[in-house]
Amino acid sequence: MKKIAPEILxxxxxxxxxxxxxxxxxxxxxxxxxxxxxxxxxxxxxxxxKFFGSKDEYAGTRGYKIADILLNEIDSFKDSVSILQNTTVxxxxxxxxxxxxxxxxxxxxxxxxxxxxxxxxxxxxLIPFPNNDLPGVYGAGAVQTLMNVYGVLPGKRVLMxxxxxxxxxxxxxxxxxxxxxxxxxxxxxxxGGYWVHAAKIRRMGVPILLRHSIxxxxxxxxxxxxVITGLNxxxxxxxxxxxxxxxxxxxxxxxxxxxxxxxQAGCKMMYVPQLCGNVAQRDRTMRTSNPAFYTAGDAxxxxxxxxAMVEGRIxxxxxxxALGYPTEHGKIDEYWxxxxxxxxxxxxxxxxxxxxxxxxxxxxGASHE
Amino acid sequence: xxxxxxxxxxxxxxxxxEREGAILPPRELWEKKKGGVVIIECPQRIPCNPCxxxxxxxxxxxxxxxxxxxxVNWEKCTGCTLCVSACPGLACFVIDLTFSxxxxxxxxxxxxxxxxxxxxxxxxxxxxxxxxxxxxxxxVTQPRKDRTHVVHxxxxxxxxxxxxxxxxxx
Numbered sequence: 001m002k003k004i005a006p007e008i009l010x011x012x013x014x015x016x017x018x019x020x021x022x023x024x025x026x027x028x029x030x031x032x033x034x035x036x037x038x039x040x041x042x043x044x045x046x047x048x049x050k051f052f053g054s055k056d057e058y059a060g061t062r063g064y065k066i067a068d069i070l071l072n073e074i075d076s077f078k079d080s081v082s083i084l085q086n087t088t089v090x091x092x093x094x095x096x097x098x099x100x101x102x103x104x105x106x107x108x109x110x111x112x113x114x115x116x117x118x119x120x121x122x123x124x125x126l127i128p129f130p131n132n133d134l135p136g137v138y139g140a141g142a143v144q145t146l147m148n149v150y151g152v153l154p155g156k157r158v159l160m161x162x163x164x165x166x167x168x169x170x171x172x173x174x175x176x177x178x179x180x181x182x183x184x185x186x187x188x189x190x191x192g193g194y195w196v197h198a199a200k201i202r203r204m205g206v207p208i209l210l211r212h213s214i215x216x217x218x219x220x221x222x223x224x225x226x227v228i229t230g231l232n233x234x235x236x237x238x239x240x241x242x243x244x245x246x247x248x249x250x251x252x253x254x255x256x257x258x259x260x261x262x263x264q265a266g267c268k269m270m271y272v273p274q275l276c277g278n279v280a281q282r283d284r285t286m287r288t289s290n291p292a293f294y295t296a297g298d299a300x301x302x303x304x305x306x307x308a309m310v311e312g313r314i315x316x317x318x319x320x321x322a323l324g325y326p327t328e329h330g331k332i333d334e335y336w337x338x339x340x341x342x343x344x345x346x347x348x349x350x351x352x353x354x355x356x357x358x359x360x361x362x363x364x365g366a367s368h369e
Numbered sequence: 370x371x372x373x374x375x376x377x378x379x380x381x382x383x384x385x386x387e388r389e390g391a392i393l394p395p396r397e398l399w400e401k402k403k404g405g406v407v408i409i410e411c412p413q414r415i416p417c418n419p420c421x422x423x424x425x426x427x428x429x430x431x432x433x434x435x436x437x438x439x440x441v442n443w444e445k446c447t448g449c450t451l452c453v454s455a456c457p458g459l460a461c462f463v464i465d466l467t468f469s470x471x472x473x474x475x476x477x478x479x480x481x482x483x484x485x486x487x488x489x490x491x492x493x494x495x496x497x498x499x500x501x502x503x504x505x506x507x508x509v510t511q512p513r514k515d516r517t518h519v520v521h522x523x524x525x526x527x528x529x530x531x532x533x534x535x536x537x538x539x
Binding site: 198201 | 377380381382383384410411412413414415416417418419422423434435436455456457458459460480481482494495496497498499515516517533534536
């Protein structure tokens with residue numbers, strides 16, 4: 001079986017992975033980026049809204065344009081960055097420190113890198129309700145992919161479940177595509193996403209029903225509607241119930257970090273509710289308990305893409321430094337101060353609590369820089 | 370409306386009165402300003418500052434902490450609408466009270482299709498999307514050439530505190 005041996009392997013070509021690859025390459029390292037999708041850019045390529053943050057995080061620029069900026073940066077290092085698209089890293093074997101990977105559906109090979117950055121992103125959560133297997137029930141990611149990558153309308157009238165940033169933004173995108181948003185139901189007592197995202201769809205007449213959830217989907221072969229219900233403070237379905245006519249139910253109830261490869265590599269994992277799931281313990285360089293493994297982006301905890309890009313920079317820089325490439329002194333501190341300022345808002349307080357749980361000062365037996 | 374219901378309304382994304390980050394300009398100054406002044410409705414602390422960085426006159430003050438809510442020096446604002454198109458949250462609006470005796474000119478961000486055209490009648494919507502009147506499109510601009518348009522609508526001055534969006538009647 002073919003075996004390739006890059007200096008640094010970046011798993012995932014999204015916001016964090018591309019930033020990590022660019023940063024490591026700028027320090028002189030040879031990098032391989034492996035992306036399971038046909039296209040690079042991860043979630044960025046579906047984001048038609050403008051980003052928040054400051055100029056450093058491309059504030060005011062639409063997500064898909066940010067993907068172009070990162071790809072251009074990668075392109076400027078094309079002698080040192082190679083890219084495999086449509087390639088899935090399927091497992092890690094500690095016996096010989098080797099990954100297995102599959103390109104398309106035929107080609108299987110091995111990768112044995114010196115350092116690995118796991119930037120595998122996240123997967124969507126779904127909630128159980130009767131008939132949730134009927135055609136017409138989608139995760140918000142699928143709706144965005146259909147609309148914004150392939151130009152396919154997923155339906156005519158939608159019930160959105162969840163008013164976090166994804167639920168709010170995808171509702172807005174659906175309206176831009178000409179889909180009517182019947183309502184957004186949110187189990188909590190307030191919207192979870194940014195208030196301004198909610199305000200811009202409220203003023204277009206979309207109701208956001210707080211303390212409400214979906215009770216069941218209606219339909220025989222496809223979705224024809226949904227029953228929603230009020231919730232009490234214990235999230236019990238206490239009514240009143242209402243029938244909503246729709247041919248599309250979009251679920252946007254949160255994400256969980258994708259961390260199987262980190263677990264397989266023996267990285268010390270921790271369940272951290274504020275970071276939305278199991279994540280690897282890491283030090284300030286984004287190194288995990290396994291000295292060859294780094295983590296960044298949603299795989300290290302669910303957060304905004306702006307933070308994922310900074311974390312990617314830190315991981316890329318650290319992995320290159322660990323291989324002996326000279327890096328600018330103090331750059332990691334600079335990146336951390338950017339992360340800290342991004343995390344000082346209302347949503348950031350929760351993230352900071354989570355980071356505090358998983359961040360370690362140093363690793364036992366590790367030599368200090 | 371009870372306080373609890375007001376809270377629920379705000380928590381669902383509807384402004385329910387002035388608060389930090391969503392303060393109206395002083396009326397006397399506002400009435401005199403040709404071109405209008407910016408109204409920002411951004412009452413939550415989030416890490417974001419393009420309103421300030423896009424402002425050519427320094428009217429939107431620098432952010433000491435990027436998470437602070439925006440503050441405006443309305444004296445310096447010319448109503449240029451660069452912030453209206455730069456704001457990722459579409460939370461900036463310009464309202465010009467000098468437009469005519471009865472009408473103000475509302476300059477609102479717009480990212481939907483079809484775009485309205487000059488002379489077209491549009492529905493004026495409040496913060497919950499309820500139609501509160503009719504306006505006339507006076508101009509459609511694209512200040513930053515980034516697909517966020519700014520629609521200039523003339524509509525009664527009585528709507529200054531409630532009219533924040535339009536519905537283009539197809």
